[in-house]
Amino acid sequence: MRPDHRSARRPWRDSDWCRWDAGASEPRRGSDKGASRRELRWRRRAAWELMHYRRHHQGRSLGGNLLAMFIVASLLSILLAALVLETAFNWHRSMALSHALSEQVDWIESHLAFDAAGTPVALREPPDTAWVYTAATRDWKYRVVDGRGVAVLSSDTGAPPFAPTPADAARERFDVVVDGLPLHVVSKALTHAGHRYVVQAAISDRAAALFSGAIVGPILQNALLIAAVSLLLFAFGIHGSLRHFLLPLRRASEAASRIAPRNLETRLSEAAMPRELRPLIRAFNEALDRLQQGYRVQQEFLASAAHELKTPLALIRGQVELSESADRELLLGDIDRMARQVAQLLHLAEVSEARNFQMAETDLGGVAGEAVAFLQRLAQRGNVHLDLRLADALPARRADRGAVFVLLKNLIENALQHSPSGAVVTVDVRANGLSVRDEGDGIPPEHLPELFKRFWRGAARRDTGAGLGLAICHEIALAHGWSLVARNGTTGAEFLVSFDAS
Incomplete structure (x- = not known):
C-alpha cells in the first residue's frame, strides 16, 4: 500500500480541512449555521497554522x-x-559633604579670636571668604558653644546652638531644621585656656545639592x-x-549557489573558513559527493536503458514490417514514436554531462543549413515553408557541432508542429545569437515558465512526444554558456538563443 502523501502537505492546504461533498452544493451534514461556524473555526485554525509556520521558518540574519x-x-x-x-556619586557626595564640613570646622577653629579670659569673641575671616556667612546667612552657619551649652559666638547673633533630635551631646554629625530649612551639621570639641568649647558648622541641604550638582x-x-x-x-x-x-x-554561499547538475564536482573550500564552520562546509561537501554519485548513477541508468531499448525496437519494427497485419501502419507509428522517445532520452542523458561535449570552432550557419535540410520533408508534409536567414560574415564559434544540430533541429521541429498550413518558419542566425520563429497561435503566458522543464507537455500539443525536446535544447544552451528564452511575437512564438548569456 502506498503511503498517503497528504500528511506531508501544509495543514492549511490539506483537503481534509474543507469536508464538502464533491457533487453537492450544501455541506455534508449540519445546518447552514453550524457549517458556517465550522468553516470559521477551520479558517481561524488555518490562519494560526500559517502564522506559526511563517514565524518559525522566516530567515534570520x-x-x-x-x-x-x-x-x-x-x-x-x-x-x-x-x-x-x-550609587558611587551619592556615597561620595555624602562623604564629600561631611569632609567639607569637617574642614570648615577646622578652618573656623583656626580663625577664632579669644579675649583675655579665653572666650571666643570673633571670627577672623580673610577678605576673600568674609562674604560667605554674611551673604548666605540661611545656608551657611556656624556656632561656638561653651560648656554650659550657650552659643558664645554665632553667624546669627543670639541664635541657639544646633542640637540633634533626640538630644545627644556626643554626636558629631546630625541634621536639623532651622526656620524650615534642613541643615547638615558637623561638631568638633575644642579646648582653649582650660575651657572646653564645641565648634559647629552647618550647610543647608539646598546649598549642598547645588554645589554637588x-x-x-x-x-x-x-x-x-x-x-x-x-x-x-x-x-x-x-x-x-x-x-x-x-x-x-x-x-x-555564493559558491554553493553556483553549483548545478553540470558542475557537481565543485566543492567549497575550507581554507578561509573559521574553525567552527569547517564541519558544516565538510558536511556540505560530503553531501555533494553523495548527490554527485546518485546523479551519475541516474544518468548512467538513463543512458543505458535508452541504449538497450534501441535494439529491441529495431527488431520489433523489422518483424512488424514483414508481417501482413491489418494494423501494421498503426504499429509502425507507435514503434517510431517509442524510438523517438528513446532517442530523446539518450540525447538528454548525453547533454546533461559536460564531459560529453566536444568543443571546437564551428560554422553555425552551416549547421543551421543542415538542420533546415534535414527537416525539409517534414515541413513539406505540413505545407510549411522554412526560411533560413544568415547574417553576413558569420564568425565561427566554439561549440559542439552535433549538439548545436540537435538544438536547431528540436527548435525547428517544435515550430513546424505548431505552424498551420501555409505558414513560414524563420530560422535567423546572427553573430550574437540565433532565433526560430513560427506563425502559430503563440504560447499561453502561463505556460512560458514551464516550457523547458523535463517531461512537461502543454494541453494543446499536437504531437505525442514525451516533452523532452525543449528540455534538451535548454541543456545544450547551458552547456555552451548560452541563454535560451521563449516569447510571443506579433505572429506566433519565437525562441531566441543568445551567445552572450552573461
Whole structure:
C-alpha cells in the first residue's frame, strides 16, 4: 500500500480541512449555521497554522542577531555602570559633604579670636571668604558653644546652638531644621585656656545639592556622552567585524549557489573558513559527493536503458514490417514514436554531462543549413515553408557541432508542429545569437515558465512526444554558456538563443 502523501502537505492546504461533498452544493451534514461556524473555526485554525509556520521558518540574519545581541549587552552594561556610578556619586557626595564640613570646622577653629579670659569673641575671616556667612546667612552657619551649652559666638547673633533630635551631646554629625530649612551639621570639641568649647558648622541641604550638582552634573553628562559615542563606535566596529568574519561564509554561499547538475564536482573550500564552520562546509561537501554519485548513477541508468531499448525496437519494427497485419501502419507509428522517445532520452542523458561535449570552432550557419535540410520533408508534409536567414560574415564559434544540430533541429521541429498550413518558419542566425520563429497561435503566458522543464507537455500539443525536446535544447544552451528564452511575437512564438548569456 502506498503511503498517503497528504500528511506531508501544509495543514492549511490539506483537503481534509474543507469536508464538502464533491457533487453537492450544501455541506455534508449540519445546518447552514453550524457549517458556517465550522468553516470559521477551520479558517481561524488555518490562519494560526500559517502564522506559526511563517514565524518559525522566516530567515534570520546571523550578523543582525549578533549585532543586536552585542548592542543589547552593551546597553545593559552601560545601564549597570550608570547605576554603579550613581550609587558611587551619592556615597561620595555624602562623604564629600561631611569632609567639607569637617574642614570648615577646622578652618573656623583656626580663625577664632579669644579675649583675655579665653572666650571666643570673633571670627577672623580673610577678605576673600568674609562674604560667605554674611551673604548666605540661611545656608551657611556656624556656632561656638561653651560648656554650659550657650552659643558664645554665632553667624546669627543670639541664635541657639544646633542640637540633634533626640538630644545627644556626643554626636558629631546630625541634621536639623532651622526656620524650615534642613541643615547638615558637623561638631568638633575644642579646648582653649582650660575651657572646653564645641565648634559647629552647618550647610543647608539646598546649598549642598547645588554645589554637588555643579560638580557631579557635568561629570555625569560627560560620562553619558562618552558612553553614547563609545556605544556608537562599538556598534560600527562590531558591524564591520561581523561583515569581515562572515565574509568567508557569504563567499561559500555564493559558491554553493553556483553549483548545478553540470558542475557537481565543485566543492567549497575550507581554507578561509573559521574553525567552527569547517564541519558544516565538510558536511556540505560530503553531501555533494553523495548527490554527485546518485546523479551519475541516474544518468548512467538513463543512458543505458535508452541504449538497450534501441535494439529491441529495431527488431520489433523489422518483424512488424514483414508481417501482413491489418494494423501494421498503426504499429509502425507507435514503434517510431517509442524510438523517438528513446532517442530523446539518450540525447538528454548525453547533454546533461559536460564531459560529453566536444568543443571546437564551428560554422553555425552551416549547421543551421543542415538542420533546415534535414527537416525539409517534414515541413513539406505540413505545407510549411522554412526560411533560413544568415547574417553576413558569420564568425565561427566554439561549440559542439552535433549538439548545436540537435538544438536547431528540436527548435525547428517544435515550430513546424505548431505552424498551420501555409505558414513560414524563420530560422535567423546572427553573430550574437540565433532565433526560430513560427506563425502559430503563440504560447499561453502561463505556460512560458514551464516550457523547458523535463517531461512537461502543454494541453494543446499536437504531437505525442514525451516533452523532452525543449528540455534538451535548454541543456545544450547551458552547456555552451548560452541563454535560451521563449516569447510571443506579433505572429506566433519565437525562441531566441543568445551567445552572450552573461
